[in-house]
Amino acid sequence: MLIAANKAVSIDYTLTNDAGEVIDSSAGGAPLVYLHGAGNIILGLEKALEGKQAGDELSVAVEPEDAYGEYSAELVATLDRAMFEGVDQLEVGMQFHASGPDGSMQIVTIRDIDGDDVTVDGNHPLAGQRLNFKVKVVNVRDANSEEIAHGHIHGEGGHHH
Secondary structure, three states: OEOOOOEEEEEEEEEEOOOOOEEEEOOOOOOEEEEOOOOOOOHHHHHHHOOOEOOOEEEEEEOHHHOOOOOOHHHEEEEEHHHHOOOOOOOOOOEEEEEOOOOOEEEEEEEEEEOOEEEEEOOOOOOOOOEEEEEEEEEEEEOOHHHHHHOOOEOOOOEOO
16 A cells, blocks of 8 residues: 555654754654644655555655754744743743744744843754654555544554544
């Protein structure tokens, strides 16, 4: 069975950056299971997997525009510590939900703290990076109607309600 829209796809993968550092991997765990065509994985990897089948292995380099986008300096801001009302201890790396420039909710990460100045970054941590995947397709099956309606896979390796 070939990978196409509305197929439940199981993959083993290792993700590295251009320096060869492992960012994420399914090694030692269950395969990643996703609903193809539902935006469950980054676009560049989904495109590369289209038409593949169980047993296929591939290496894919995904450019930022087909991954987490280019890094945007507009998503970095310095806020006053008072904006974090109710949080006693601020630390670099903490994440918060905030309103984005277009009014939508986004996650921001504290990048720096200098006195009362708190620098936050709304970019995804992998924005602006080429992502290198080594992937093995483990299984391809038809997704059931409930999985298609919910937009993700249920059960083993997928979403549990």
